Amino acid sequence: MSDALQKGRGVIKTLNPDLETILSERYDGIVPDMAETLIEWAYGRQYAREGVDLKTRQLCTVAALTALGGGTAPQLKINIEHAMAAGASEVEIAEVIWQMALYAGMPAAINGLNAAQEVFAA
Amino acid sequence: MSDALQKGRGVIKTLNPDLETILSERYDGIVPDMAETLIEWAYGRQYAREGVDLKTRQLCTVAALTALGGGTAPQLKINIEHAMAAGASEVEIAEVIWQMALYAGMPAAINGLNAAQEVFAA
Amino acid sequence: MSDALQKGRGVIKTLNPDLETILSERYDGIVPDMAETLIEWAYGRQYAREGVDLKTRQLCTVAALTALGGGTAPQLKINIEHAMAAGASEVEIAEVIWQMALYAGMPAAINGLNAAQEVFAA
Amino acid sequence: MSDALQKGRGVIKTLNPDLETILSERYDGIVPDMAETLIEWAYGRQYAREGVDLKTRQLCTVAALTALGGGTAPQLKINIEHAMAAGASEVEIAEVIWQMALYAGMPAAINGLNAAQEVFAA
Amino acid sequence: MSDALQKGRGVIKTLNPDLETILSERYDGIVPDMAETLIEWAYGRQYAREGVDLKTRQLCTVAALTALGGGTAPQLKINIEHAMAAGASEVEIAEVIWQMALYAGMPAAINGLNAAQEVFAA
Amino acid sequence: MSDALQKGRGVIKTLNPDLETILSERYDGIVPDMAETLIEWAYGRQYAREGVDLKTRQLCTVAALTALGGGTAPQLKINIEHAMAAGASEVEIAEVIWQMALYAGMPAAINGLNAAQEVFAA
Numbered sequence: 001m002s003d004a005l006q007k008g009r010g011v012i013k014t015l016n017p018d019l020e021t022i023l024s025e026r027y028d029g030i031v032p033d034m035a036e037t038l039i040e041w042a043y044g045r046q047y048a049r050e051g052v053d054l055k056t057r058q059l060c061t062v063a064a065l066t067a068l069g070g071g072t073a074p075q076l077k078i079n080i081e082h083a084m085a086a087g088a089s090e091v092e093i094a095e096v097i098w099q100m101a102l103y104a105g106m107p108a109a110i111n112g113l114n115a116a117q118e119v120f121a122a
Numbered sequence: 123m124s125d126a127l128q129k130g131r132g133v134i135k136t137l138n139p140d141l142e143t144i145l146s147e148r149y150d151g152i153v154p155d156m157a158e159t160l161i162e163w164a165y166g167r168q169y170a171r172e173g174v175d176l177k178t179r180q181l182c183t184v185a186a187l188t189a190l191g192g193g194t195a196p197q198l199k200i201n202i203e204h205a206m207a208a209g210a211s212e213v214e215i216a217e218v219i220w221q222m223a224l225y226a227g228m229p230a231a232i233n234g235l236n237a238a239q240e241v242f243a244a
Numbered sequence: 245m246s247d248a249l250q251k252g253r254g255v256i257k258t259l260n261p262d263l264e265t266i267l268s269e270r271y272d273g274i275v276p277d278m279a280e281t282l283i284e285w286a287y288g289r290q291y292a293r294e295g296v297d298l299k300t301r302q303l304c305t306v307a308a309l310t311a312l313g314g315g316t317a318p319q320l321k322i323n324i325e326h327a328m329a330a331g332a333s334e335v336e337i338a339e340v341i342w343q344m345a346l347y348a349g350m351p352a353a354i355n356g357l358n359a360a361q362e363v364f365a366a
Numbered sequence: 367m368s369d370a371l372q373k374g375r376g377v378i379k380t381l382n383p384d385l386e387t388i389l390s391e392r393y394d395g396i397v398p399d400m401a402e403t404l405i406e407w408a409y410g411r412q413y414a415r416e417g418v419d420l421k422t423r424q425l426c427t428v429a430a431l432t433a434l435g436g437g438t439a440p441q442l443k444i445n446i447e448h449a450m451a452a453g454a455s456e457v458e459i460a461e462v463i464w465q466m467a468l469y470a471g472m473p474a475a476i477n478g479l480n481a482a483q484e485v486f487a488a
Numbered sequence: 489m490s491d492a493l494q495k496g497r498g499v500i501k502t503l504n505p506d507l508e509t510i511l512s513e514r515y516d517g518i519v520p521d522m523a524e525t526l527i528e529w530a531y532g533r534q535y536a537r538e539g540v541d542l543k544t545r546q547l548c549t550v551a552a553l554t555a556l557g558g559g560t561a562p563q564l565k566i567n568i569e570h571a572m573a574a575g576a577s578e579v580e581i582a583e584v585i586w587q588m589a590l591y592a593g594m595p596a597a598i599n600g601l602n603a604a605q606e607v608f609a610a
Numbered sequence: 611m612s613d614a615l616q617k618g619r620g621v622i623k624t625l626n627p628d629l630e631t632i633l634s635e636r637y638d639g640i641v642p643d644m645a646e647t648l649i650e651w652a653y654g655r656q657y658a659r660e661g662v663d664l665k666t667r668q669l670c671t672v673a674a675l676t677a678l679g680g681g682t683a684p685q686l687k688i689n690i691e692h693a694m695a696a697g698a699s700e701v702e703i704a705e706v707i708w709q710m711a712l713y714a715g716m717p718a719a720i721n722g723l724n725a726a727q728e729v730f731a732a
Contacts, residue, residue: 002612004650027479030460030486033655034479040614041651042224042472045643051217056178060185060218064225065473067186067593069315071435075225075473094274095173096182102164103186103197103593105555106286107309107319113271113278120274124246126284149601152582152608155289156601162248163285164594167277187595189471191681193557197595216640225471227433228652229675229685235637235644242640286590295583300544304584307548308555308591311715313437319591338396339539340548346530347552347563349677349713350408351431351441357393357400364396368490370528399533406492407529408712411521417705422666426673426706430713433674441713461661462670468652469674469685515723518704518730522723530716553717559679563717 005036008044014054015047015082058083063096066112067104073115080119090120127158130166136176137169137204180205185218188234189226195237202241212242249280252288258298259291259326302327307340310356311348317359324363334364371402374410380420381413381448424449429462432478433470439481446485456486493524496532502542503535503570546571551584554600555592561603568607578608615646618654624664625657625692668693673706676722677714683725690729700730 012019024035047057062083065076083093094116101109134141146157169179184205187198205215216238223231256263268279291301306327309320327337338360345353378385390401413423428449431442449459460482467475500507512523535545550571553564571581582604589597622629634645657667672693675686693703704726711719 002614004612027476030456030483031464031479034464037651037655038472041647041655045647045651046221046224049217049221051213052181052221056181056214057218057221059174059178060182060221061225063182063186064189064222067190068226068471068473069313069435069437071313071315071437071439071477072225072473073315075476090274091173092178095171096179098275098278099168099171099174099179099182100186101593102168103183103194103595104190105312105589105591105593105596106282107312107316107591108593110271110319111315113275117274124248126246149598152578152605153586153601156586159285159289160594163281163289167281167285190593190595191557191559191679193559193561193599193679193681194595195681197598212640220641220644223471225473227467227469227471227474227678228648229469229678229682230471232637232685233681235641239640290587290590293583293587295579296547296587300547300580301584301587303540303544304548304551304587305591308551308588311552312555312592313435315435315437316591317437334396335539336544339537340545342397342400343534343537343540343545343548344552345715346534347549347560347715347717348556349434349711349715349718350404351434351438351713352715354393354441355437357397361396368492370490403529403533407525407533411525411529412709412712415705415709417701418669418709422669422702423706423709425662425666426670426709427713429670429674430677430710433678434714438713457661458666461659462667465656465659465662465667465670466674468656469671469682470678515720518700518727519708519723522708526716556715556717557679557681559681559683559721560717563720 002040002044004044004048005040006044007048008039008042011043011047011054012039015043015058015085016078055083055086055088058086059088059092059096062088062093062112063100066097066100067108069104069108069111073111076112076115077119080116090116124162124166126166126170127162128166129170130161130164133165133169133176134161137165137180137207138200177205177208177210180208181210181214181218184215184234185222188219188222189230191226191230191233195233198234198237199241202238206241212238246284246288248288248292249284250288251292252283252286255287255291255298256283259287259302259329260322299327299330299332302330303332303336303340306332306337306356307344310341310344311352313348313352313355317355320356320359321363324360328363334360368406368410370410370414371406372410373414374405374408377409377413377420378405381409381424381451382444421449421452421454424452425454425458425462428454428459428478429466432463432466433474435470435474435477439477442478442481443485446482450485456482490528490532492532492536493528494532495536496527496530499531499535499542500527503531503546503573504566543571543574543576546574547576547580547584550576550581550600551588554585554588555596557592557596557599561599564600564603565607568604572607578604612650612654614654614658615650616654617658618649618652621653621657621664622649625653625668625695626688665693665696665698668696669698669702669706672698672703672722673710676707676710677718679714679718679721683721686722686725687729690726700726
């Protein structure tokens with residue numbers, strides 16, 4: 001097990017403890033090692049880095065996935081949950097989503113708010 | 123003058139005092155009121171909002187403009203400067219840019235780092 | 245109330261009289277003033293401008309939302325309705341959508357036609 | 367009938383014999399000649415070209431539609447079927463989709479894998 | 489010569505008489521028939537269609553290319569020229585570009601205005 | 611050193627032996643371990659996978675970067691070079707780029723051909 005994989009598993013414990021199992025059951029059948037690769041790369045090599053706290057990282061992710069548009073709604077919802085697990089409030093999440101109207105347009109921001117409402121209601 | 127325009131001019135004083143003048147000289151000739159509209163909407167109606175501090179808002183913008191890709195490099199550079207004016211360090215900026223490799227791919231993240239290096243060197 | 249907000253409410257009377265109420269009920273809870281901001285910015289500061297008639301503006305919006313791709317389908321459908329309220333025919337709408345195959349590819353154009361068919365059938 | 371249209375009909379016989387009829391019934395009502403135009407342009411002017419075999423062309427299309435993101439899911443699924451009709455295996459398809467995580471980010475790649483799983487299960 | 493190619497050459501006579509020659513000299517060496525294919529598809533199969541006048545079609549294209557972002561600047565500039573050849577004024581062009589701030593964000597709109605200024609100044 | 615990093619360095623030996631050094635000198639100063647992370651993730655965890663040969667993988671990358679648009683031109687050029695190092699001919703590269711006109715529109719395909727011409731001329 002690489003150091004990065006180990007670190008990634010540590011980060012996931014805070015944000016979403018079942019993530020690796022869920023990914024593994026869903027995707028390793030058609031892409032061997034997909035779950036392990038994602039945990040190593042996304043959480044071990046990125047979120048585990050120093051310099052920016054986890055909550056700010058997750059708010060940036062929520063902003064970016066909103067800006068990238070409606071096709072990323074499933075991933076946006078998961079990252080809204082991760083942002084809340086990292087300490088972000090509903091207000092903070094809604095605010096950074098709405099701000100994206102400036103950079104990616106109204107449709108992207110509105111689709112982002114719709115995703116947030118679904119997560120907040122659940 | 124609307125309340126939002128007044129608030130927007132207040133925010134700009136911190137981030138980039140000459141912005142309205144620069145925009146006005148450059149764009150009002152072909153789009154009357156462009157500068158005023160942008161300050162009102164972007165800074166009066168968005169950045170002036172409560173709930174998230176200005177530095178976090180600017181880091182989210184840097185992340186999103188990186189994710190949106192190389193065509194937004196001029197705006198990314200201006201917002202990196204605004205992020206620094208709002209208190210973000212070079213490390214924080216580079217980190218949220220690099221994180222975007224996860225959500226928008228390596229080319230977007232690398233183009234973002236290139237933009238940051240140009241701003242940091244200036 | 246700013247001049248722009250007042251103008252925006254005037255434009256909306258033609259295109260979609262209930263829009264501000266719908267937006268307010270849906271979004272003001274998580275983003276205070278969202279509806280007012282959208283009407284001011286989108287309809288007061290943009291659609292209310294001189295120089296291009298409302299029907300042409302709406303056809304340009306339909307074209308652009310088609311080009312931006314499937315994630316904007318909900319907003320595309322609303323703007324197809326607005327285009328019709330501004331005097332555009334079904335033929336005009338279908339034509340500018342199909343033309344987008346040139347600039348954004350076949351999938352975007354076909355997704356746009358699907359959205360148009362849903363609106364025309366309703 | 368143009369040469370390109372004739373060639374396009376030849377290519378479609380291998381990949382998806384009913385495609386022109388399906389498109390014609392669905393779209394020619396609102397966009398006259400849409401089906402014929404698509405077959406001529408996409409299959410007669412592009413896929414019928416020499417220099418790259420049909421299977422490689424289809425794998426490139428699967429990669430690109432994955433990278434373009436979730437809004438193109440319907441077209442991605444059809445092109446996964448076309449890739450299989452051109453001789454690509456499930457492994458080859460899943461691999462080029464997953465590779466797109468590098469260039470378009472994790473959400474695009476995961477949405478692509480979801481589309482592939484739906485096609486493989488059908 | 490297909491009917492569509494013939495029609496496309498007719499449209500180009502109005503918009504940009506040298507276009508096929510320019511494309512042929514630049515691209516037919518690496519993509520045989522590229523110029524002919526583009527004229528047939530873009531101008532014979534799309535712009536030659538009935539239902540929407542050429543000026544409105546070109547304004548829709550200018551809007552869409554603006555919305556698609558800075559990477560399409562070269563094509564945006566050519567289509568701004570085509571829009572003017574089809575009868576659009578500088579005001580009309582600047583207005584539909586600026587309107588895109590609503591749907592694709594400020595950076596896309598500002599990059600579009602920059603492209604327009606370059607064309608207007610030439 | 612993780613297994614993936616070791617494998618990634620093996621792949622890079624074929625495609626672009628100086629890549630890790632170039633990245634390290636350019637980016638490790640602002641993003642510690644950037645070069646190592648990229649080699650591990652992109653080449654060790656993706657290109658080193660079985661199931662699809664390196665040349666086909668690179669052609670898929672060229673197609674996808676073309677489809678993603680002009681902002682990725684620097685990365686597209688590097689991957690055109692990698693595709694040639696993996697055995698792809700100029701014809702194959704030009705063909706898959708041009709094919710992208712179908713899925714991402716003419717501007718993306720033309721920008722891709724421009725990038726290819728620059729690489730072929732060098």
